Amino acid sequence: MLHYWSGWDWGRLGRVADSSALTKPHSDNFRSVLGRLPTGVVVVTGGEPSAPSGLVVGSFMSVSLEPPLVAVCVARTSTSWPAIELAGHFCANVLAEGQEDLARRFARKGGDKFAGIAWSPAPATGSPLLGDVAAWIDCRIYERYEAGDHWLVLGEVLELSGLREGGALVFHSGSFRPLS
Numbered sequence: 001m002l003h004y005w006s007g008w009d010w011g012r013l014g015r016v017a018d019s020s021a022l023t024k025p026h027s028d029n030f031r032s033v034l035g036r037l038p039t040g041v042v043v044v045t046g047g048e049p050s051a052p053s054g055l056v057v058g059s060f061m062s063v064s065l066e067p068p069l070v071a072v073c074v075a076r077t078s079t080s081w082p083a084i085e086l087a088g089h090f091c092a093n094v095l096a097e098g099q100e101d102l103a104r105r106f107a108r109k110g111g112d113k114f115a116g117i118a119w120s121p122a123p124a125t126g127s128p129l130l131g132d133v134a135a136w137i138d139c140r141i142y143e144r145y146e147a148g149d150h151w152l153v154l155g156e157v158l159e160l161s162g163l164r165e166g167g168a169l170v171f172h173s174g175s176f177r178p179l180s
């Protein structure tokens with residue numbers, strides 16, 4: 001009778017045990033694996049016109065057509081989000097290729113991220129609409145859920161427009177890349 005363990009490669013078992021540690025969702029592994037998923041680069045803006053706020057997110061997605069909903073995940077440590085939430089609305093600015101500097105500016109913490117850049121009030125909510133973006137989606141905050149160390153925020157889309165054909169900025173494996 002051949003036992004199920006006969007011919008077992010014990011060295012392989014060791015390797016399997018080691019590699020299984022690499023499949024656990026500790027933060028380095030979580031970031032590295034999820035970083036392989038290419039995302040768009042979106043600046044979520046809002047707050048009061050006299051003191052606008054904004055941050056870069058890669059977690060922006062469409063959710064529902066009726067009603068028209070989008071979602072974004074915001075870290076609870078975000079220093080920009082409280083002012084955006086207080087005002088009750090945001091504009092999702094989809095960055096175009098060539099806008100890496102804008103992405104880096106809004107990925108910073110603190111400081112006046114709007115100093116010296118062009119923006120205008122989005123038509124429905126007045127949230128900052130950045131210049132030369134690939135598209136913008138103007139939303140009112142519809143719902144906010146707790147999601148671990150992030151908020152999962154749904155936005156109801158009030159107005160939106162795609163300004164540029166193609167040419168979106170993409171983030172993949174830790175780098176900004178042009179789509180084309």
Ligand SMILES: Cc1cc2nc3c(=O)[nH]c(=O)nc-3n(C[C@H](O)[C@H](O)[C@H](O)COP(=O)(O)O)c2cc1C
Nearest residue numbers: 055056057058059074075078079080107108109171
């Ligand atoms: C490509 C990219 C994607 C990001 N995606 C998110 C995201 O989905 N949610 C989030 O809370 N922060 C995200 N961040 C990090 C924030 O932009 C960063 O923590 C920023 O400093 C937050 O600024 P704040 O503290 O002014 O809100 C991302 C950063 C980069 C570069």
